[in-house]
Every structure is written in structure tokens, then in C-alpha cells.
Amino acid sequence: MSDEKNWVPQSVDVSVPSSARLYDYMLGGAHNFAVDRLMGQKVERDMPQMRSAARINRAFLGRAVRFMVDQGVRQFLDIGSGIPTVANVHEVAQAAAPECRVVYVDRDPVAIAHSELILADNDLTGAVQADMRDPDSILNSAEVRRLLDFDQPIGLLMLYMVHWVPTEADPWGLMKHYREVLSSGSYLAITHLAADHTNEGARAAIARMSQAGGQLAVERSRDEIAAFFGDFELAEPGLVRFAEWRPYGPGDISDDPSVNDIAYAGVGRKP
Amino acid sequence: MSYSSRIPDVTPSPQDNAKARLALARKWAYRLLSTVSIPMGRDALDEELSSRLDVLCAMLHEKEFPAAAAEQAGAELAELGYLGHRGLRCTAEVLGKGLPALPEFQPVERYAERVALVIGALGSGFSAANTESVLTQQESMQRSLLKAVRDANWNLKESEARFNEVVTSSTNGVLIVDLEGRLLSTNAAVGDILGYSQEDLVGVPLLDLIAPGFTDVLREAMAELVAGSVERIRQSQRMLRKDGEAARLSLTASLLRGADDELGYFVVVIEDGTELALLQNELKRQSLHDALTGLPNRQFFSTQLEIALRQAGPEHGITIFHLDVDAFGMICDSFGGRVGERLLQHVAQRLKALLAGEKAMIARFGGDEFGVFLENTADTPAIGVIMKSINDELLEPTFVDGHGLAVSVSAGVVHRPDTDAEPADVLRAAERALRRAKTGRRGQWELFHAGQDAEDRRDDALAVEMPAAWENGEISVRYRPVVELAGGAVSGVEAALHWDRPDFGVLDHDRCAGLAEATGLVLPLGEWLLRVAGGQSVWWRQRGHFDRAVAVRLTAHQSADADLVSRVVRVLDQTGLAPDQLMISMPGGVLPMADAADNLTVLARLGVLTAIDDFGLGPLDFGQLASELPVQAVRVARGLVATRSPYVAALLPLVRERGVAVAVDGISSAEQAQWWRAAGADFATGDHFGVPRPPGEFLEELEPR
Numbered sequence: 001m002s003d004e005k006n007w008v009p010q011s012v013d014v015s016v017p018s019s020a021r022l023y024d025y026m027l028g029g030a031h032n033f034a035v036d037r038l039m040g041q042k043v044e045r046d047m048p049q050m051r052s053a054a055r056i057n058r059a060f061l062g063r064a065v066r067f068m069v070d071q072g073v074r075q076f077l078d079i080g081s082g083i084p085t086v087a088n089v090h091e092v093a094q095a096a097a098p099e100c101r102v103v104y105v106d107r108d109p110v111a112i113a114h115s116e117l118i119l120a121d122n123d124l125t126g127a128v129q130a131d132m133r134d135p136d137s138i139l140n141s142a143e144v145r146r147l148l149d150f151d152q153p154i155g156l157l158m159l160y161m162v163h164w165v166p167t168e169a170d171p172w173g174l175m176k177h178y179r180e181v182l183s184s185g186s187y188l189a190i191t192h193l194a195a196d197h198t199n200e201g202a203r204a205a206i207a208r209m210s211q212a213g214g215q216l217a218v219e220r221s222r223d224e225i226a227a228f229f230g231d232f233e234l235a236e237p238g239l240v241r242f243a244e245w246r247p248y249g250p251g252d253i254s255d256d257p258s259v260n261d262i263a264y265a266g267v268g269r270k271p
Numbered sequence: 272m273s274y275s276s277r278i279p280d281v282t283p284s285p286q287d288n289a290k291a292r293l294a295l296a297r298k299w300a301y302r303l304l305s306t307v308s309i310p311m312g313r314d315a316l317d318e319e320l321s322s323r324l325d326v327l328c329a330m331l332h333e334k335e336f337p338a339a340a341a342e343q344a345g346a347e348l349a350e351l352g353y354l355g356h357r358g359l360r361c362t363a364e365v366l367g368k369g370l371p372a373l374p375e376f377q378p379v380e381r382y383a384e385r386v387a388l389v390i391g392a393l394g395s396g397f398s399a400a401n402t403e404s405v406l407t408q409q410e411s412m413q414r415s416l417l418k419a420v421r422d423a424n425w426n427l428k429e430s431e432a433r434f435n436e437v438v439t440s441s442t443n444g445v446l447i448v449d450l451e452g453r454l455l456s457t458n459a460a461v462g463d464i465l466g467y468s469q470e471d472l473v474g475v476p477l478l479d480l481i482a483p484g485f486t487d488v489l490r491e492a493m494a495e496l497v498a499g500s501v502e503r504i505r506q507s508q509r510m511l512r513k514d515g516e517a518a519r520l521s522l523t524a525s526l527l528r529g530a531d532d533e534l535g536y537f538v539v540v541i542e543d544g545t546e547l548a549l550l551q552n553e554l555k556r557q558s559l560h561d562a563l564t565g566l567p568n569r570q571f572f573s574t575q576l577e578i579a580l581r582q583a584g585p586e587h588g589i590t591i592f593h594l595d596v597d598a599f600g601m602i603c604d605s606f607g608g609r610v611g612e613r614l615l616q617h618v619a620q621r622l623k624a625l626l627a628g629e630k631a632m633i634a635r636f637g638g639d640e641f642g643v644f645l646e647n648t649a650d651t652p653a654i655g656v657i658m659k660s661i662n663d664e665l666l667e668p669t670f671v672d673g674h675g676l677a678v679s680v681s682a683g684v685v686h687r688p689d690t691d692a693e694p695a696d697v698l699r700a701a702e703r704a705l706r707r708a709k710t711g712r713r714g715q716w717e718l719f720h721a722g723q724d725a726e727d728r729r730d731d732a733l734a735v736e737m738p739a740a741w742e743n744g745e746i747s748v749r750y751r752p753v754v755e756l757a758g759g760a761v762s763g764v765e766a767a768l769h770w771d772r773p774d775f776g777v778l779d780h781d782r783c784a785g786l787a788e789a790t791g792l793v794l795p796l797g798e799w800l801l802r803v804a805g806g807q808s809v810w811w812r813q814r815g816h817f818d819r820a821v822a823v824r825l826t827a828h829q830s831a832d833a834d835l836v837s838r839v840v841r842v843l844d845q846t847g848l849a850p851d852q853l854m855i856s857m858p859g860g861v862l863p864m865a866d867a868a869d870n871l872t873v874l875a876r877l878g879v880l881t882a883i884d885d886f887g888l889g890p891l892d893f894g895q896l897a898s899e900l901p902v903q904a905v906r907v908a909r910g911l912v913a914t915r916s917p918y919v920a921a922l923l924p925l926v927r928e929r930g931v932a933v934a935v936d937g938i939s940s941a942e943q944a945q946w947w948r949a950a951g952a953d954f955a956t957g958d959h960f961g962v963p964r965p966p967g968e969f970l971e972e973l974e975p976r
Binding site: 028030031032033045046054055059062086087088091110111116118200201207208248250254255 | 357
């Protein structure tokens with residue numbers, strides 16, 4: 001009866017930093033709280049290039065979405081979307097093709113509440129609060145059922161996401177499940193921390209950030225990451241360092257090689 | 272290039288101008304994209320900035336400088352994405368250099384001022400829009416937060432249902448009382464205790480149910496709850512039954528607050544049949560309090576002092592006063608014992624009033640002696656200030672049986688004793704200081720020193736010498752074995768500082784660390800210790816000599832160092848030591864500091880083994896272990912090892928139950944080792960198992976085992 005936790009919804013705790021808001025801070029946004037900024041400053045101390053790494057991941061998102069739109073994809077499912085602000089999926093996709101439909105998924109309740117607010121007058125977008133490890137709660141959610149047609153190609157985005165799933169939770173089995181529900185011609189984009197990156201500060205930064213996520217991000221080898229794509233056909237240039245996936249301009253690559261090799265990226269097509 | 276400000280006569284062609292502008296726009300886009308996040312591809316941004324640059328150039332050509340339009344252009348620039356101060360700086364750099372170099376703005380002197388004005392106005396429009404955007408983003412986050420909380424409300428409803436279930440089935444009476452003091456609802460047990468039906472009670476003022484003479488104390492306590500000065504009140508109460516009888520019961524009340532701390536309602540729980548317990552409490556109170564003044568007695572003071580010592584924060588610590596009323600004997604002789612007693616009551620009262628704002632305990636030790644300890648905070652006044660205010664107050668005459676009496680008190684003071692000090696020792700020290708103070712004038716106070724002065728001065732000299740000694744190689748790293756108590760096997764090695772000071776003797780790790788801690792040298796020195804020990808460990812491992820983990824103890828300062836994690840990561844990278852071959856330990860006392868706990872957690876996440884030193888010195892230790900600190904081991908404080916503290920020994924099974932190993936330091940005999948092994952310790956260090964030695968000797972010592 002005196003257990004105070006029962007009186008405050010446990011899922012909304014702004015006294016601990018959230019990875020979604022931390023990412024927004026790293027992108028230069030103000031959709032964050034003091035506790036997130038404090039964590040951000042500590043993380044930047046561990047890894048001064050953190051902002052570049054966030055920006056380059058965001059730039060990859062833009063390229064991957066534009067690529068998928070070019071291939072005819074008009075619906076997107078972004079799992080681990082964070083706070084959809086600058087340069088996010090619906091912005092990029094709807095700029096290229098206004099009829100694009102997008103569903104954002106994140107487990108941070110504040111990020112999802114925020115998504116719902118800013119997307120309120122955009123009928124073609126929706127947001128779902130769910131954990132990627134519970135595919136059914138995502139795939140059966142009202143928003144997904146309202147917006148996405150699984151008989152048509154879907155662009156599934158899992159950016160900076162799967163490394164949060166520990167090996168014990170069988171991320172390969174999970175990804176197989178996600179791949180199976182997609183129709184032929186669908187696309188899957190992944191960015192994932194590389195086991196062989198050369199960034200000295202990243203380990204400390206990741207360990208620190210994992211306090212926000214509650215678990216440690218798992219770095220994986222190129223082969224392990226390639227297995228997430230299963231029988232999907234990787235688009236050129238294949239599974240490469242995330243800065244090297246069809247870079248188009250200065251925003252896509254850093255001058256610092258230890259930023260460029262921090263994650264692997266690939267886009268695969270379901271045959 | 273073909274354009275040069277040195278050829279002002281050449282009028283550039285429109286095509287040249289367009290080309291030069293395009294190049295500048297591209298450079299601008301390039302720099303922005305490499306700095307900030309903009310939701311546009313390279314081509315789109317080139318085009319966008321190119322048209323914005325045309326607008327800016329047009330402004331520069333206008334006769335009247337259009338400040339408002341330039342500010343507007345700045346505001347629009349901010350809307351491109353998350354540009355922030357980085358984007359503004361990059362824009363100012365590109366345009367500041369690029370505009371004056373454009374062929375259309377030659378000779379540059381004629382345009383220099385306008386360029387500056389345009390960039391200034393652009394910047395001011397930009398930052399106004401940027402501020403606006405930050406505020407909007409923050410506001411939208413606040414709204415999101417509210418929404419998230421609202422969305423999670425079903426959770427709240429569920430917990431309310433649970434609460435109701437508990438309340439309904441409880442045999443204690445539960446009363447929900449609004450802020451006006453009226454009952455909103457009660458459970459069935461209240462009816463059993465008081466004889467009213469639940470309906471009868473709705474809207475009845477709680478105080479109407481309280482027996483006469485008992486209402487004031489409850490009213491005051493509820494006011495304190497509203498003021499927030501207490502969380503929960505508990506009192507023995509008399510409530511009126513329907514039949515007019517008074518029921519003796521114990522009453523607990525708290526005030527529930529909403530999410531934004533706004534007042535909600537009181538929850539009052541009444542417990543019947545507590546007469547026996549109440550009586551016991553009263554007896555206990557009497558045995559721990561002084562009958563004359565109502566203050567705690569010396570015995571109670573000592574136990575509370577022990578708790579306060581163990582809990583004392585590392586920053587401010589506690590201060591103990593032993594007070595003695597000057598010339599009390601003379602007063603008693605002159606005016607009689609009754610006056611003396613009244614005077615003591617007066618002193619007790621004044622002390623309580625003076626220290627009401629502090630976290631203090633005041634006790635009567637007997638005779639004319641009082642004890643006080645203060646749990647210091649940043650705002651606690653200096654000892655001199657406290658003593659002066661006590662004496663100022665007591666020197667105001669008070670009238671006792673017609674005699675105007677003014678007294679002074681003398682004091683012996685112990686300031687910030689070690690947190691592992693024994694209460695009896697601390698009290699003895701305070702008393703000794705009091706005796707010294709009494710040799711002087713009245714109303715004096717004396718701080719306890721224990722020959723500390725001379726030692727402090729020597730320490731200062733040593734600490735100053737230390738950096739040079741380190742440089743000269745007088746300080747080295749030594750190694751001693753960590754031994755498994757069960758089988759006697761060497762399970763690890765501990766690295767320690769060792770200062771062989773010429774013509775002086777040897778300073779061991781604790782002395783070295785203590786001195787370096789005082790000057791801040793410990794940060795570089797500690798990193799060096801880590802690196803040397805890490806390198807040594809890798810070297811031993813590579814040659815197959817010794818492959819157990821190496822342990823390094825950190826000081827408080829090191830533990831809270833913002834750069835600790837990067838220092839450790841650097842050492843691991845440089846030496847090639849695997850994280851799980853390194854054990855880092857921090858003094859338990861620093862872990863309440865967020866930075867230290869943060870460091871410990873991050874190190875653990877990196878795979879480094881972690882441990883807590885000085886275990887047993889604070890009641891916090893166990894709570895910390897129980898919470899989420901990922902430690903593999905705790906090391907019992909050396910003093911508690913020596914005294915074979917039964918308190919710590921009792922804790923060990925609980926610690927081990929959590930999968931945390933227990934180490935003891937300072938083991939000097941086989942018999943002592945056996946005692947701690949029986950008590951449940953896993954690992955030990957100490958002279959009995961091996962003193963710190965240079966690496967070569969350390970290995971040799973291992974051989975015969």
C-alpha cells in the first residue's frame with residue numbers, strides 16, 4: 001500500500017535519460033530534458049565524435065528511404081524511431097512521394113506521445129509504443145493495421161536498433177519473423193554497431209548510454225549482421241560501413257575514419 | 272582564379288557572377304551538411320541555398336540596407352533543420368569570407384560594411400528563430416510528457432483497484448480524509464473499532480472523533496504534513512467510540528500528493544489493541560531519556576552517535592560537542608539544588624531552540640554536562656559561530672525562583688571524526704578537549720587534536736614532495752597476493768603504491784594514496800599505477816607466469832573523476848589487458864555520489880570487475896549492494912577486520928547470497944584468517960599472506976606454494 005511506484009505510471013520516468021531523447025540531443029534538437037543533456041555531455045566526453053555518428057546515421061536514413069521510394073515503396077515501418085523530428089522518415093518519404101504512409105515504433109512512451117502529437121494532423125502516419133522484441137504487439141497494433149497493407153511492399157527500417165537486442169533474445173529469430181510477414185518486393189534497412197570499428201571512445205560511450213536503455217548494446221561482426229537479412233537480396237554496394245552506403249555528399253561521410261566504420265549498413269529486398 | 276579584388280576596373284559578366292554565386296552556395300551547403308542535420312539531399316540543399324544567396328546578394332546591392340528582410344532571411348535559415356549555433360557559425364564563416372570575394376562586390380571596401388551588416392542581421396534573425404524553436408520543442412516535450420502520463424493512466428486505475436482491495440480486507444482502520452479534515456471514506460474495520468457504520472462517517476470532521484485533550488497534537492501534526500516538514504506521523508491517540516468510550520489506539524497518517532506535488536488527501540490508519548505496545552514504548556522512552564530535562568540520556572546518545580558516524584556524508588561529516596555549564600557547582604551551593612535543576616532545564620530548552628534548524632541530537636550526560644552532535648550540511652555554521660550563539664543566549668539572564676542567572680558553557684569539540692571511529696573513543700576525545708577548554712577562561716571551546724598538528728604539518732611537506740619523488744622514481748608499484756581463504760590458492764594480485772623515501776623510510780599504499788589524494792596528484796599517479804600494473808599483468812600472462820586478475824584500489828577523488836572511464840579504457844587499450852582481468856574497487860563512502868556510482872556502473876558494463884572497499888562502515892553499503900550496483904566483491908574495512916566485527920560478520924551471508932564475494936584485508940595471522948573464513952569471507956590480503964613486493968620477488972614468493 002505504501003509502494004509509491006503504484007501511484008506513478010512506471011513507464012514514464014523522466015529522471016532517467018532516454019536513448020530516444022539522447023539521440024535527438026546529439027542531432028542538435030531540443031526535444032530533451034536536462035537529464036538527457038547531462039548524459040549527452042558525458043557521452044560526448046567519452047566519444048567526441050558522437051554527434052557526427054548520429055548525424056551520419058540520420059543521413060543514411062535519408063538515403064535509404066529515398067532509395068526505397070525510388071524502388072516504388074510507399075509504406076514504411078520504422079522500429080526504434082526515437083523522436084521523429086528533423087530529417088525523419090515521413091519528412092523524407094512524403095517529400096519524395098506525398099502518398100507515403102509511415103508507422104513509427106519505439107518503446108519510449110514519451111517519444112511515442114510526442115510522435116502522436118506532432119503527427120496528429122498527418123493522417124498517413126501513426127505511432128506505436130512497443131518493444132521490438134514483441135513483434136506481434138507491433139504487427140497487430142491498430143495503427144499498423146490501419147496504415148500498412150502487408151500484401152504490398154513495405155520498407156522496414158531498423159536503424160541503430162538491433163544491437164540493443166541481446167544475443168540471448170535471439171535477434172536472428174526475431175528478424176526472421178519480421179522478414180516473413182513482408183511481401184515480395186519489400187525492403188529491409190539495418191544499421192548496426194560493428195564489432196571491428198576503430199573508435200576508441202565508443203566503447204565507453206556505449207557502456208554509458210546503455211544505462212539509459214537499460215542494457216548493453218551488442219557489437220556484432222559483419223557476418224552476424226548479414227544474417228539478419230536472411231535470403232533478402234542486398235542492394236548495391238551490399239553490407240558496408242554505414243558511411244559507405246551510396247554516399248552522396250559531405251553529410252554522409254565524416255572526415256574521421258573512426259566515425260565512418262562504427263556501424264554496418266545495408267538495404268535488402270525480399271525476392 | 273580569374274577574379275581578383277585587385278582588378279576593380281574589370282566589370283564581371285552576369286555569367287561570371289552567377290557561376291561565382293553557385294560555387295559559394297555549394298560551399299555553404301557542403302559545410303552545413305558536414306556539420307548539422309538537414310532533411311535535404313545535397314542537390315536540393317544546393318538549390319535552396321543558391322536561391323537564398325541570390326536574395327542576400329540582392330540586399331547587398333540595394334541602396335537602403337533592408338535590415339528587416341535580412342533578419343527574416345536568418346529566421347528562414349533556422350527552419351531548414353537543426354542548425355543551432357554550429358550551423359550559424361558555419362554560415363557566418365562561409366558568407367563572411369565568401370561574399371566579399373564575389374566579383375560583383377568589388378571593390379571590396381565599398382561593400383565591406385554592408386556584408387557585415389547583412390551577416391549581423393542574418394545572425395540576429397537566426398538566433399531569434401532558433402530560440403523560438405528551442406522553446407517550441409521544449410514545450411512540445413512537456414506536452415508529450417503529460418500525454419504519456421495520461422496514456423499510462425490505466426496503470427493508475429489498476430493500482431487504485433489493488434489499493435481498494437487491500438484497504439477493504441485490512442483489519443486496521445483506514446480513513447481517507449480531505450484537506451478540510453473531513454472523512455471521505457473509511458473501511459469496514461473503522462466501523463468495528465469505533466462502532467459507527469461507514470455511511471455515518473462520511474463528511475464527519477476527523478477531529479470530532481478524537482477524544483478531548485488529544486485533538487491539538489493531531490491538528491498540529493496534520494499541519495506539519497501539509498507543510499511538508501514530515502512525511503508521516505505516528506502517535507498514540509484516543510478516539511471516541513459511538514458509545515462514548517475512548518478507544519486507545521495508534522494512529523498513522525500521511526498526506527498523498529499528486530504528480531506535481533499538489534496536495535491530495537490524508538490517509539489515516541488506526542490500529543487497535545496497541546495498549547501493550549504503547550506501554551512498552553513508554554518504558555523504553557523512559558529508559559533512554561533523562562527524567563529532569565526530557566533529553567535523551569548518554570546511553571541513547573551513544574547508540575545514535577554510532578549510527579550518525581557510520582552514515583556521515585563524506586563531504587561534511589558530523590561534529591560532536593561535549594558541553595559543561597561553567598560554575599554550576601557554585602550556583603547550586605549559593606542557591607540550592609532546586610535552582611540548579613531549573614537552570615539545567617533552562618539550558619536544555621535553549622539548546623533545543625538554538626539547534627532546531629540543524630540535524631542535531633542533544634543529550635544530557637549527567638550532572639551539568641550535555642552532549643550534542645550535529646550532522647553537518649553545507650549550511651551548518653562554523654563551530655565558533657555555534658558556540659558563540661549558545662553562550663550569547665545563555666548569558667541573557669533567566670529568572671529562576673527570583674534569581675537572575677546568566678551562565679556560560681565550555682565545550683570540547685570533535686570535528687568530523689573518522690566514520691569508522693568508535694563512539695566511546697569519540698566521546699572520550701570530546702571530554703579530553705573539554706578538560707583542556709576548562710583550563711582556560713569560561714565559555715571557551717577547544718577542538719580535539721590528538722597530536723594532529725605536528726602530523727598535519729609533516730603530511731603537507733610530504734605531499735608537496737611527492738610529485739618530484741614520483742618523477743625521480745622513488746615511487747614504485749608493488750604486488751601482493753590475494754588468497755582464497757578456503758583453499759589457500761592465490762586468486763589474484765593487488766597492485767599497491769610504494770614510496771621508498773631516502774633517509775626517511777617507506778610509505779605504504781594507504782599513506783601514498785592519502786597524500787596524493789590531498790593534492791590531486793592521485794589522478795595522474797593513479798592512472799600510472801593502473802598502467803604499470805596492467806602492463807605487468809599482461810607481461811606475466813604472456814610468459815605463463817601468472818594469469819590471475821589484477822586488483823587496483825581507487826581513492827574517493829579518483830572514483831568520482833569525470834575522466835575515470837576514459838582513463839581506464841585508455842589503459843586497457845595501451846596495455847592490452849582484458850577488462851575482466853582488472854578489478855577496480857572504490858571506497859563505499861563515495862558511492863552515494865552520482866558520479867562515482869555512474870563510473871562504477873559504466874566500468875562494469877565494459878566488463879571490468881568491480882568491488883566496494885570499506886564495507887561495513889556505513890549502513891548505506893548493504894543498500895547499495897542490494898540496489899543495482901554491479902559489484903563482484905566487497906572488501907571489509909580493515910578496522911572491522913581487526914576487531915572481528917560481529918555486525919559485519921552477520922551481514923556476510925546476505926552479501927554472499929547475492930553472489931557477491933567477500934574479501935578481508937589486513938589479515939596478520941593464521942588464526943585471524945581462520946576466524947574470517949568461518950565467518951564467510953572468501954578472499955584475503957594481508958601480511959600473513961604476503962607483503963607487497965617488487966614484481967620479481969612476488970613471483971618468487973609464489974613458487975613454493
